[in-house]
Amino acid sequence: MNGPGISVEELQLAARNHGMPLEGLRYDITPAGLHYLLTHYDIPAGDPATWRLEIGGAVERSLELSIEDLRARPSATLAVTLECAGNGRARLDPRPISQPWLLEAVGTAEWTGTTLGPVLREAGASPDALEVRFDGLDRGVEHETEQAFQRSLSLGEAMRNDVLLVYAMNGSPLLPQHGAPLRLVVPGWYGFASVKWLRHIEVLTQPFEGYQQSHAYRMRYEEDEPGTPLSRIRPRSLMIPPGMPEFLTRTRILDPGPCLLEGRAWSGVAPIARVEVSLDGGTRWQDAGLDPLPTSAYAWRRWTFSWDAKPGEHELCCRATDAVGETQPLEPEWNVGGYANNAVQRLPVTVRARPDPPTMTS
Amino acid sequence: MNGPGISVEELQLAARNHGMPLEGLRYDITPAGLHYLLTHYDIPAGDPATWRLEIGGAVERSLELSIEDLRARPSATLAVTLECAGNGRARLDPRPISQPWLLEAVGTAEWTGTTLGPVLREAGASPDALEVRFDGLDRGVEHETEQAFQRSLSLGEAMRNDVLLVYAMNGSPLLPQHGAPLRLVVPGWYGFASVKWLRHIEVLTQPFEGYQQSHAYRMRYEEDEPGTPLSRIRPRSLMIPPGMPEFLTRTRILDPGPCLLEGRAWSGVAPIARVEVSLDGGTRWQDAGLDPLPTSAYAWRRWTFSWDAKPGEHELCCRATDAVGETQPLEPEWNVGGYANNAVQRLPVTVRARPDPPTMTS
Numbered sequence: 220m221n222g223p224g225i226s227v228e229e230l231q232l233a234a235r236n237h238g239m240p241l242e243g244l245r246y247d248i249t250p251a252g253l254h255y256l257l258t259h260y261d262i263p264a265g266d267p268a269t270w271r272l273e274i275g276g277a278v279e280r281s282l283e284l285s286i287e288d289l290r291a292r293p294s295a296t297l298a299v300t301l302e303c304a305g306n307g308r309a310r311l312d313p314r315p316i317s318q319p320w321l322l323e324a325v326g327t328a329e330w331t332g333t334t335l336g337p338v339l340r341e342a343g344a345s346p347d348a349l350e351v352r353f354d355g356l357d358r359g360v361e362h363e364t365e366q367a368f369q370r371s372l373s374l375g376e377a378m379r380n381d382v383l384l385v386y387a388m389n390g391s392p393l394l395p396q397h398g399a400p401l402r403l404v405v406p407g408w409y410g411f412a413s414v415k416w417l418r419h420i421e422v423l424t425q426p427f428e429g430y431q432q433s434h435a436y437r438m439r440y441e442e443d444e445p446g447t448p449l450s451r452i453r454p455r456s457l458m459i460p461p462g463m464p465e466f467l468t469r470t471r472i473l474d475p476g477p478c479l480l481e482g483r484a485w486s487g488v489a490p491i492a493r494v495e496v497s498l499d500g501g502t503r504w505q506d507a508g509l510d511p512l513p514t515s516a517y518a519w520r521r522w523t524f525s526w527d528a529k530p531g532e533h534e535l536c537c538r539a540t541d542a543v544g545e546t547q548p549l550e551p552e553w554n555v556g557g558y559a560n561n562a563v564q565r566l567p568v569t570v571r572a573r574p575d576p577p578t579m580t581s
Numbered sequence: 582m583n584g585p586g587i588s589v590e591e592l593q594l595a596a597r598n599h600g601m602p603l604e605g606l607r608y609d610i611t612p613a614g615l616h617y618l619l620t621h622y623d624i625p626a627g628d629p630a631t632w633r634l635e636i637g638g639a640v641e642r643s644l645e646l647s648i649e650d651l652r653a654r655p656s657a658t659l660a661v662t663l664e665c666a667g668n669g670r671a672r673l674d675p676r677p678i679s680q681p682w683l684l685e686a687v688g689t690a691e692w693t694g695t696t697l698g699p700v701l702r703e704a705g706a707s708p709d710a711l712e713v714r715f716d717g718l719d720r721g722v723e724h725e726t727e728q729a730f731q732r733s734l735s736l737g738e739a740m741r742n743d744v745l746l747v748y749a750m751n752g753s754p755l756l757p758q759h760g761a762p763l764r765l766v767v768p769g770w771y772g773f774a775s776v777k778w779l780r781h782i783e784v785l786t787q788p789f790e791g792y793q794q795s796h797a798y799r800m801r802y803e804e805d806e807p808g809t810p811l812s813r814i815r816p817r818s819l820m821i822p823p824g825m826p827e828f829l830t831r832t833r834i835l836d837p838g839p840c841l842l843e844g845r846a847w848s849g850v851a852p853i854a855r856v857e858v859s860l861d862g863g864t865r866w867q868d869a870g871l872d873p874l875p876t877s878a879y880a881w882r883r884w885t886f887s888w889d890a891k892p893g894e895h896e897l898c899c900r901a902t903d904a905v906g907e908t909q910p911l912e913p914e915w916n917v918g919g920y921a922n923n924a925v926q927r928l929p930v931t932v933r934a935r936p937d938p939p940t941m942t943s
């Protein structure tokens with residue numbers, strides 16, 4: 220983290236919106252409660268019994284579907300890695316003021332639901348339909364305007380056969396904080412597209428210009444420029460911190476000898492093709508071993524690297540490259556909103572001399 | 582929060598250890614993933630298949646129990662409110678440097694396991710047994726010493742018939758971050774006593790003097806004094822923030838008119854006997870309504886208060902008193918470790934004039 224200490228506003232957000240402790244990278248599927256979570260406003264108290272999903276706007280027939288209606292449709296389950304577009308924000312200098320993520324705003328879940336496309340086909344989008352807007356139940360004030368959380372997708376993106384209306388996560392009913400009773404999951408995109416607490420879908424013939432679309436979640440290098448919209452997740456790899464931590468500083472302490480470094484890598488654009496490890500802060504790089512590609516094209520891929528740890532101080536790094544050749548930068552790319560900072564992870568570790576006699580307590 | 586902005590060390594802890602967003606007070610039983618979580622070191626990767634609980638030390642016979650052995654014993658389920666002893670720390674001035682909790686380090690779960698007492702009776706504590714020490718699998722460095730997380734209870738406290746060896750939470754297998762495969766739950770005590778990832782129980786004939794017992798979790802008003810050990814949870818009440826939030830500041834905005842304030846109150850010492858609400862920052866207090874006492878003596882109690890909200894700025898407060906007359910103070914009691922700050926919650930809200938015409942977006 221750079222710049223001044225964080226403010227009470229940022230701390231309030233950090234206390235609400237939790238990341239995945241990096242040892243959570245050991246799980247193919249992130250257990251409930253370890254998956255990252257970002258809530259713009261409050262977690263709403265939806266009542267599944269009275270809740271309905273409305274589909275309206277530029278359609279031949281409006282639909283109103285209960286959760287039972289949605290469960291009765293063909294179901295699909297897909298493992299998807301979701302990452303917050305603001306992951307890495309607190310590593311930028313100066314630090315954009317918002318949720319102060321370090322590196323941990325990620326998780327992989329098995330999402331179960333029904334494909335959105337057939338629901339839209341049933342409603343019958345008008346020939347001049349351009350976009351599909353998704354409205355959450357959650358309301359609040361942002362940029363001085365009261366709003367529900369709303370995002371849109373192009374009609375083509377919304378019709379992708381892997382965009383899901385989701386009612387279950389890791390085989391259990393969706394938890395309140397993950398969008399119960401129903402959420403959208405848009406594989407490959409940063410988390411903002413996967414609207415939680417979904418209550419209404421509007422087919423539009425004009426581009427949606429709400430706050431979350433036209434102001435937030437855009438790459439802007441100057442405050443006043445319109446910027447370009449974020450969409451797909453940039454490649455990133457993260458490492459399980461080896462050894463053990465010091466409580467307060469989270470400094471890592473290891474014994475010398477063989478140490479298996481491991482982590483996960485993902486990209487929303489293309490499969491992960493390469494992960495490299497540096498043991499010297501990013502000067503020299505060596506290839507890590509890659510596990511077979513996961514069954515789902517949108518789930519992270521495990522990597523490993525055998526290290527013979529020698530006593531001393533080391534800065535461990537990892538770097539992912541995807542199949543279209545996009546790779547992680549060594550330095551962050553600063554931008555106004557603090558988005559998409561996928562600079563390589565840098566993890567200082569101390570390999571101690573082997574203790575003799577042991578200094579461990581019982 | 583007072584004093585300087587928080588440091589990267591505190592932010593690292595805040596990103597790992599998550600609180601319960603206060604709208605989570607609406608649930609009798611906190612859903613998985615919303616319950617607060619404090620992990621001193623890393624979440625260990627226990628393997629339930631090879632994991633065994635050892636019971637040793639000053640006993641007639643050492644025991645080694647698998648998770649199946651424990652599940653085969655008589656089971657008990659108890660709703661328990663757990664709170665971190667450091668809850669409220671970031672509200673102290675100067676702010677003790679550790680996990681910077683504001684108010685949200687609390688949760689109520691239904692814990693299922695088997696009573697510890699009969700297991701200790703089966704092992705046969707020696708006549709001179711004084712304490713029982715509980716060792717977690719989690720290791721790290723704290724106060725310059727490598728250690729597992731370890732805490733002890735007096736033999737009498739350990740033999741209480743509601744102290745549980747827990748393998749399930751809210752009807753599902755214990756999650757990794759909550760102590761899988763087995764944890765202790767000590768109802769009424771701050772969370773530190775409920776040792777997670779339990780692997781060993783040692784019956785002692787001398788007081789345990791490890792770091793977490795003799796240095797941490799003690800009320801000290803000067804750095805150098807030994808202090809007194811923390812144990813039971815002090816009374817506290819919290820309120821669901823009414824209205825809706827502004828994203829960054831979390832300022833609350835309400836429409837005028839009837840507004841049901843509601844929250845929960847708990848004490849580890851005695852049942853909650855009274856909750857009061859102040860609408861003017863703590864000058865005048867009025868009694869809130871109390872729901873019937875929960876079935877479990879250790880679960881929080883719901884309270885409600887009907888408020889006719891008038892336009893303007895208000896500071897809402899709530900204050901709990903338990904059946905032995907202990908009540909929440911208006912101001913925090915500063916101490917070195919930043920523990921047990923149960924000062925009343927203060928929630929500034931803005932009641933806006935009823936909008937005419939509506940300014941809400943669709």
